[in-house]
Amino acid sequence: MRRYDLITPEGTRDYLFDECYAKRETEKKIHSIFKRMGYAELITPGLEFYDVFNLNSRYFPQEELYKLTDNKGRLLVLRPDSTMPIARVVATRLKDAMLPLRLFYNQTVYRFEPSLKGRSDEIVQTGIELLGSSSRMADMEIISAAVSVLSSVGADYSLELGDVGIFRELMHRLNATPAQKEEIRSLIEEKNYPALNDLLDRMGDNKITNALKKLPTLFGGVEVFEKASALFQDARIEMLLDHLKELYLEVCELNQNGRITVDLGLVNKTDYYTGLVMKGYLAGCGEEVLAGGRYDKLLSEFGYDIPAVGMAVNVDAVAGVSAKLEKPQLRIPDxxxxxxxxxxxxxxxxxxxxxxxxxxxxxxxxxxxxxxxxxxxxxxxxxxxxxxxxxxxxxxxx
Amino acid sequence: MNKPLRIALTKGRLEKDTVKLLESLGYDCTQLHEKGRKLILYVPDANLEVVLAKAADVITYVEHGVCDMGVVGKDTLMEMNGKLFELVNLGFGKCKFALATKKDYPFYDGFGVKTIASKYPNVTRNFFESKNMDVDIVKIEGSVELAPLLELADGIVDIVETGTTLKENGLEVVEDIAQISARLIVNTVSLKMRQQEIESFVQKVEGKLNDQKNCM
Structure with missing residues (x-):
């Protein structure tokens, strides 16, 4: 009996008329920004070998991946991310290409989301990757692209910058087991101040534990940098803070309408990021619409050791905000x-x-x-x- | 006036405790006392819109950003595991998660796979996973204490407040799993987009909680 012939699987949907139009318009607008910055589009397969995503620097929990096997019994997945396949392409077919490389993509990513939460398993992401440069100009280029994308929507927006290097540096010096370190990271990510304080109190009262306690509270405007350098008083961290502050001040100067902020507590588990990280928010959307950062170690896992920086936009989320601001107008035939x-x-x-x-x-x-x-x-x-x-x-x- | 901040409260005891806290901060909670059947209420001098919901729904509303903040028990947070900021331990609504069995039941003995009854299957799974123990979990909606008495389960994972219900039914706590109390949760985007308003509210709440602690 055909029981499921008239519905779509959970976490997927049909896009009709206005919705579809809003999505394509959003893509067009963002792509024109990318193209004018010299980025060229590439398409990677929807199906990839599982091994492409089974890396040291980023771990995808098995239960989040759509898996299947090919005709030789090898494990395949529907791509859960576009940056890792792009790293694979760059490390192989583009190995001899002149650097830097500027690539953009517009692809669906698939992830199992918890059921009955109203989330999509199928999300269109569009993003850019700038490969082969660790310069500040490269960081600035990606940040300015993010500002252009956010401001093109017309809603109130906020772009948040951070540097995971600071967290890594502190953790490196902390005397704790990997399990404890993971717990600390997740408490910082959740800004769970009470539990974080309890845990760190048990690990002793020293400069590192005190700094870690304060890390998730260090978000906001330029005042964050003063607070942070007073707190850390460390040459290596000072250097990272200075770099971030310079970027921050320069972006503030460029940016006219939105809010640029800093959050030193941006420490996501599944990140391959090594330095600069950023997140973009739009009023009217309950989750971030843009995320990115520097990932200098990812390419080396594919055997090509070059630095890179990039960001991805959740097209569906942005289109949703645009459609709320202005009802999409399909063109009526003349x-x-x-x-x-x-x-x-x-x-x-x-x-x-x-x-x-x-x-x-x-x-x-x-x-x-x-x-x-x-x-x-x-x-x-x-x-x-x-x-x-x-x-x-x-x-x-x- | 700015758009009000919207806070979701867990209906029932946590709601009453939160209203008490808001009143001790000097806010006018008249609407919250005379709510009738209304589900959205307003605290004018705090520019707060209050939504009343079941615990699990508080998390859902805050996670999706239709409410900026919420007050919910750690028990529901542990079971639902949402993506949000857990800023303040409000201290009230204290109880604990515990593993309980019939009195003097040799729970950890033998090699058979144990069956656990619970209203909180995820909390149960995580607890036994951390012990590397395979267990069968049965979800029960009502009085979980019945399951071991009827010999459906070897033990239960449930919220324990005073332990009276357990004792009266011949059960006892074998092991504590986690301490529970009410938490103030915040949507990840709201905290960033409306940082000043939320931070000033959180500071007031924390200040009050500290005063109360010092008085005790």
């Missing part, structure tokens, strides 16, 4: 052409002529002229052209 029997070729020629002038033209597919008018009224098409043996008759449709 003209409806109704052909009498035997005049089809003539009608098509008339339509082509009008289309070449930039008009949107539809053919009516009814022989009953009343139905033609009714259809035009329903579709709000203002003009009907009747084509027959006698010639053309233009009718304004009310």
């Amino acid at each position: 003209v409806l052409i109704s052909a009498a029997e035997g005049c089809e070729a003539q009608a098509i020629a008339v339509a082509e002529e009008l289309r070449s002038e930039g008009k949107v033209v539809e053919h009516a597919l009814f022989s009953d002229l009343e139905l033609v008018r009714e259809y035009a009224r329903d579709r709000k098409i203002g003009k009907i052209i009747f084509v027959s043996e006698e010639g053309m008759e233009v009718d304004a449709n009310e």
Whole structure:
């Protein structure tokens, strides 16, 4: 019995008319930003070997991946991320290409989300990767692209910068087991101050534990840098802070309307990031719409040791915010052409002529002229052209 | 006036404790006392919109960002595991998760796989996973204490407040799993987009909690 022939799987959906239009418009707008910055598009397969995603620097829990096997029994996954396949391409086919490489993509990623939470398992991400440079200009380029994308939406936005290097540096010096370190990281990520304090209190009262306690509270504007350097007083961390502060100040200068902030507690588990990290938010969306950062060690896992920086935008989330701001307007056809029997070729020629002038033209597919008018009224098409043996008759449709 | 901050409260005891806390901060909670059947209420002088919901829904609303903040028990947070910030331990609504069995039951003896009844299957799974123990979990909706008495399960994982219900039914706590109390949770985007408003609210709440602690 066919039980599931009329519905889509949980976590997926059909996009019709306005929704689809909003999504494509969002993509177009963002891609034009990327293209004007010199980025070239690439497409990687939807199916990849599991090994591409089974790396040291980023761990995908098994239960989050859509898995299947190929005809030789090898494990495949529906891509859960685009950056790792791109790293694979760059480390192989583009190994001899001139650096830096500027690549952009627009692809669906698949992840199992917990059921009944209203989340999609299928998300379109569009993003850029700048490979082969560790310069500050490269960081700035990606940040400025993020600002352009966020400001193009027209909603209030906020871009947040951080540097995971600071957290890594502190953890490196902390005397704790890997399990304890993971717990600390997750408590910092959740900004769970009470539990973090309890845990670190048990690990002794020293400079490192005190700094870690404060790390998740260090978010906001420029004042964060003063607080941080007073707190850490460490040459290596000072250097990282200075780098971030310079970026921060420069972006603030560039940015006109949005809010640029810093959060030194950005420490996500699944990240391959090694330095700069960023997240973008839009008013009207309950989760981040943009995420990115520097990943200098990822390519070396594919045998090509070059630095890289990039970011990805959640197209569905951005399109959702845009659609709320301004109802997407599908273009209504300008003209409806109704052909009498035997005049089809003539009608098509008339339509082509009008289309070449930039008009949107539809053919009516009814022989009953009343139905033609009714259809035009329903579709709000203002003009009907009747084509027959006698010639053309233009009718304004009310 | 700015758009109000929206806070979701867990209906029932946590709601009452939160209202008490808001009143001790000097806010006018008239609407919250005379709520009738309304589900969205307003605290004018704090510019707070209060939503009343079941515990699990508080997390869902905050996670999706339709509410900026929420007050919910750690028990529900542990079971649901959402992506949000858990900023303040409010201290009230104290109890604990515990593993309980019939009195003097040799729970850890033998090599058979044990069956556990619980309203909290995820908490149960995580607890036994951390012990590298395979167990069968049975989800029970009502009084979990019945399951070991009817010999459906070897033990239960449940919330224990005073332990009276356990004792009256001939059960006892074998092991504590986690301490529980009410938490103030915040949506990850709201904290960043409305940092000043939320931080000033959190500071007031924390200040009050510290005062109360010092008085005790």
